[in-house]
Amino acid sequence: MDPQRKRKIRLVIALGVAVMLAVALVYTSFSASTEAKEPSQILSSVPGTTYDMTGKVVPGSVRHDGEGLRFRVEDRDGGAETMAVAYAGTVPDPFRGGREIVLTGALEHGVFVGERDTLVTKCPSKFTTSNDA
Amino acid sequence: MTHSLGSAALALAFVAMLAAAAMALVGRGGDERWLVASRRAVYAALGLLTLCVVLIEIAFARDDFSLNIVQQHSSIETPGFYKLAAMWSSQEGSLLLWAWVLSIASSLALYATRNRLREIVPYATAVMAGVGAFFTGLMLFAGGVNPFATPPGPAPADGIGLNPLLQHPSMMIHPPMLYSGYVAFTIPFAFAIGALAARRLDAAWIRATRRFALIAWALLGFGLLLGARWSYTELGWGGYWAWDPVENAALMPWLIGTAFLHSIMVQEKRGMLKVWNACLVVATFSLALLGTFLVRSGVLQSIHAFGDSTVGPYILGLIAVVVLGSTALIVSRLDDLRSEKRIDSLISREAVFLVNNFLLVALCAAIFWGTFFPLISELFTGSKSSLAAPWFDRYTTPLAILLVLFTGIGPLLAWRRVSWASAKRVFRLPAIAAAAVGVALALLTDAASSPWALALFAFATFALVGIGQEFWRGAAARRRLAGGSMPGALVGLVSRNRRRYGGYIVHVGVAVLLIGIAASSSFQTNRDVELRPGESATIDGRTVTYVRPTAAVDPDKFTFGAVLAVRDGGKRYVLRPSQRFYRPTGVPVGTIGSNFEGEQTSEVGLWAGFGSDFWTAVRPNVTAVKQRVGAADRGFRACVSGGPGTPPQCRALAAMMRAAAANPALMPAASRQIGALQLATATRIARTYLGDGAAATFRVIVDPLVTWIWIGGLIALAGALIAIWPTRRTRRRLATDTDLDALKEAKYREIRDAELDHAAGKLSDQDFALLDAELRREAVEILDREPV
Numbered sequence: 001m002d003p004q005r006k007r008k009i010r011l012v013i014a015l016g017v018a019v020m021l022a023v024a025l026v027y028t029s030f031s032a033s034t035e036a037k038e039p040s041q042i043l044s045s046v047p048g049t050t051y052d053m054t055g056k057v058v059p060g061s062v063r064h065d066g067e068g069l070r071f072r073v074e075d076r077d078g079g080a081e082t083m084a085v086a087y088a089g090t091v092p093d094p095f096r097g098g099r100e101i102v103l104t105g106a107l108e109h110g111v112f113v114g115e116r117d118t119l120v121t122k123c124p125s126k127f128t129t130s131n132d133a
Numbered sequence: 134m135t136h137s138l139g140s141a142a143l144a145l146a147f148v149a150m151l152a153a154a155a156m157a158l159v160g161r162g163g164d165e166r167w168l169v170a171s172r173r174a175v176y177a178a179l180g181l182l183t184l185c186v187v188l189i190e191i192a193f194a195r196d197d198f199s200l201n202i203v204q205q206h207s208s209i210e211t212p213g214f215y216k217l218a219a220m221w222s223s224q225e226g227s228l229l230l231w232a233w234v235l236s237i238a239s240s241l242a243l244y245a246t247r248n249r250l251r252e253i254v255p256y257a258t259a260v261m262a263g264v265g266a267f268f269t270g271l272m273l274f275a276g277g278v279n280p281f282a283t284p285p286g287p288a289p290a291d292g293i294g295l296n297p298l299l300q301h302p303s304m305m306i307h308p309p310m311l312y313s314g315y316v317a318f319t320i321p322f323a324f325a326i327g328a329l330a331a332r333r334l335d336a337a338w339i340r341a342t343r344r345f346a347l348i349a350w351a352l353l354g355f356g357l358l359l360g361a362r363w364s365y366t367e368l369g370w371g372g373y374w375a376w377d378p379v380e381n382a383a384l385m386p387w388l389i390g391t392a393f394l395h396s397i398m399v400q401e402k403r404g405m406l407k408v409w410n411a412c413l414v415v416a417t418f419s420l421a422l423l424g425t426f427l428v429r430s431g432v433l434q435s436i437h438a439f440g441d442s443t444v445g446p447y448i449l450g451l452i453a454v455v456v457l458g459s460t461a462l463i464v465s466r467l468d469d470l471r472s473e474k475r476i477d478s479l480i481s482r483e484a485v486f487l488v489n490n491f492l493l494v495a496l497c498a499a500i501f502w503g504t505f506f507p508l509i510s511e512l513f514t515g516s517k518s519s520l521a522a523p524w525f526d527r528y529t530t531p532l533a534i535l536l537v538l539f540t541g542i543g544p545l546l547a548w549r550r551v552s553w554a555s556a557k558r559v560f561r562l563p564a565i566a567a568a569a570v571g572v573a574l575a576l577l578t579d580a581a582s583s584p585w586a587l588a589l590f591a592f593a594t595f596a597l598v599g600i601g602q603e604f605w606r607g608a609a610a611r612r613r614l615a616g617g618s619m620p621g622a623l624v625g626l627v628s629r630n631r632r633r634y635g636g637y638i639v640h641v642g643v644a645v646l647l648i649g650i651a652a653s654s655s656f657q658t659n660r661d662v663e664l665r666p667g668e669s670a671t672i673d674g675r676t677v678t679y680v681r682p683t684a685a686v687d688p689d690k691f692t693f694g695a696v697l698a699v700r701d702g703g704k705r706y707v708l709r710p711s712q713r714f715y716r717p718t719g720v721p722v723g724t725i726g727s728n729f730e731g732e733q734t735s736e737v738g739l740w741a742g743f744g745s746d747f748w749t750a751v752r753p754n755v756t757a758v759k760q761r762v763g764a765a766d767r768g769f770r771a772c773v774s775g776g777p778g779t780p781p782q783c784r785a786l787a788a789m790m791r792a793a794a795a796n797p798a799l800m801p802a803a804s805r806q807i808g809a810l811q812l813a814t815a816t817r818i819a820r821t822y823l824g825d826g827a828a829a830t831f832r833v834i835v836d837p838l839v840t841w842i843w844i845g846g847l848i849a850l851a852g853a854l855i856a857i858w859p860t861r862r863t864r865r866r867l868a869t870d871t872d873l874d875a876l877k878e879a880k881y882r883e884i885r886d887a888e889l890d891h892a893a894g895k896l897s898d899q900d901f902a903l904l905d906a907e908l909r910r911e912a913v914e915i916l917d918r919e920p921v
Binding site: 007014017018021022024025026028029030032033034035036037052064088089090091092093094095096097104118120 | 367368369370371375475491495498499502503506507509510516517518519520521523524527528661730732733734735752754756832
């Protein structure tokens with residue numbers, strides 16, 4: 001085979017692999033992702049669907065319940081509605097009332113039940129200065 | 134004073150950077166005076182920015198709360214070491230750090246090239262000084278990020294203090310490491326732009342900046358490692374990587390930087406991949422800026438929430454300028470960027486480098502897509518959806534496994550071409566070892582339950598044995614030539630070929646690190662157990678007993694912990710995990726209960742071993758303690774309110790507080806007395822925790838081989854340092870050499886490398902004869918260029 005043609009074939013193979021990877025990325029990401037919603041949106045959605053809930057822990061609402069936690073969350077910019085949350089699993093150090101959290105889970109009988117070890121608490125901001133507690 | 138002096142220095146640094154860029158462009162035709170002046174302007178900016186940093190540090194050291202930055206990020210009680218490091222925990226301080234490190238790197242680069250690269254340096258100076266002016270200008274004009282800003286109103290008596298979570302030694306080195314890594318990538322980028330602008334597209338710019346790229350890469354990598362270590366030991370969740378956007382943002386430039394470091398060798402030696410290299414360096418620098426932007430802007434949900442800030446849009450603007458400008462420049466120079474040569478054979482080092490580049494870029498592309506998926510999905514579906522760790526793992530795992538295989542294959546092949554027979558000879562031993570380890574692990578352990586991990590162990594074995602064989606054969610060849618002992622020959626080999634063997638050591642480190650990651654992520658056992666004092670639990674064959682609770686009270690925090698006795702086969706050890714409850718910072722006097730409203734940090738109880746780590750964190754049940762504290766606070770309030778029937782000491786306290794409220798001069802003394810009283814009460818209450826017998830929740834993790842992540846990282850760092858460290862001869866040459874000298878030196882090295890490969894048995898006699906003849910012909914061509 002002449003070298004020119006050989007190079008072309010190699011290029012086509014490389015591009016083919018790249019395209020396949022790109023298609024796989026696009027395809028799997030849309031099916032594997034979970035939608036992010038705030039508490040007020042979750043309360044008004046269909047129960048049982050899994051969401052990434054992003055909200056703020058209502059100060060003073062955190063109770064220990066056996067190995068798990070129960071607390072309430074509100075939308076990030078406040079709002080009247082709060083949602084009850086039940087969670088068991090790792091609790092990051094910065095977790096407490098007033099902190100923003102992300103938790104994967106679904107609404108069951110009016111309580112948002114978090115999946116084990118999915119609680120993410122935003123690090124206390126290094127670059128904002130308000131004491132948000 | 135500091136305010137006006139600092140602001141003036143900062144403004145002058147900005148002017149110096151602008152002037153440097155302008156003068157460099159004026160002198161681009163080769164007018165020496167303008168070039169010297171522009172270089173000196175960059176040095177001047179370095180001096181001025183150094184002054185700024187020193188002023189800020191002095192302000193921190195002297196608790197000068199008349200500066201906003203000090204008031205917001207330090208306090209009188211902040212430990213001295215952290216005061217000095219508090220500068221970069223602030224937005225404005227990290228911008229100053231960016232600009233300062235950039236001025237250091239630019240000055241070094243300009244000093245090293247002061248007699249060389251006449252056509253390229255002016256443009257490179259303009260780019261470096263332009264970026265420097267951008268960051269200094271940001272501090273001056275963006276609003277709210279001037280490090281010398283003063284708080285509105287009179288200077289407060291005390292500052293807010295540094296977040297206790299960040300008071301950790303590795304957290305203090307981690308940000309400047311990452312920053313320096315990001316910043317140092319500016320240098321290769323600037324010289325690449327210079328080379329494109331001046332149409333000097335041979336490997337001269339690469340030779341001049343390769344070391345900077347390597348330093349940037351090492352700093353960024355070490356910064357990532359420190360961040361992972363901090364997360365593992367400080368954050369109380371036992372993990373070291375979470376595919377969080379900000380982590381990804383630092384990993385992406387590192388991956389593309391890794392690809393760049395490999396592919397520039399192909400351009401250096403073969404004159405190929407010029408467009409590719411230009412694209413990689415632009416991508417690396419853009420990703421470094423993107424990392425800076427992500428940290429600042431709050432576009433993506435991240436656990437590293439640094440809050441929305443004013444500088445985000447400006448950085449985005451700079452990224453746009455960099456990407457669009459560089460792309461236009463590359464497209465306009467496509468004709469000059471033609472490869473001088475073609476790849477001779479698929480069994481050659483350059484072919485392996487191509488594959489490795491493809492894998493690294495694919496890895497980065499997958500991570501990029503996953504990181505920005507929330508924005509992408511919002512664009513198409515209208516709702517922000519995010520991807521979790523399993524999605525990332527699905528792509529990164531197979532790519533990392535292939536990468537580790539090529540980490541082993543690359544060093545075994547020589548440049549240009551290797552005959553199939555010599556390839557078989559060098560591959561035999563590593564392949565047999567990999568197969569043996571794979572089979573043994575599958576039969577003797579439960580490694581087969583995770584096929585990916587098993588594949589990685591086998592491939593990593595291949596890489597380690599292959600590189601070990603390289604060292605062995607190289608040292609043996611050197612011993613035949615120079616005599617002496619085998620260890621002596623090994624040292625001589627490495628110190629005479631630092632770039633090559635330093636690189637191999639990096640490969641060893643990466644293979645070891647990936648073994649640690651694969652083992653600890655695939656075969657980890659973690660459990661949450663609730664134990665009362667005296668109770669035991671068995672986790673993965675280790676019996677852990679909650680011996681007794683512990684409690685301590687300090688002026689700034691309560692600590693509740695546990696003493697755990699662990700029996701692991703014949704080994705016994707004691708761990709003391711605890712949780713700290715910090716008083717909120719920046720509040721003068723609160724209630725005792727306010728301790729439960731501040732930050733909480735876990736102090737991990739860790740038994741680190743080469744086989745596996747036993748990691749424990751405790752979540753004490755402090756409900757009863759909180760109730761008693763609440764009662765004490767209520768009692769204190771009732772006492773000082775001075776109602777009927779209050780005891781006399783309460784009345785004295787109430788009188789003191791009234792007096793302090795009326796006369797601020799008495800306040801410190803009153804605060805001290807109340808503080809002491811509260812401390813005594815708190816200590817008494819904390820002791821009751823010891824007798825409560827309350828159950829505590831323990832998170833227990835048995836993490837196999839996790840220590841090898843840190844060891845592998847340090848090995849890689851050591852390798853990078855060996856590759857960076859110049860020999861005495863290169864140090865001398867850097868100062869005096871012309872471009873032609875550098876070219877000759879590079880070709881001479883290539884000839885020596887081929888000789889070494891031949892002596893080490895990597896090239897057969899026939900391969901070597903062909904290659905040597907080619908190289909000598911090329912060397913003669915270079916010599917012919919010498920002006921007579």
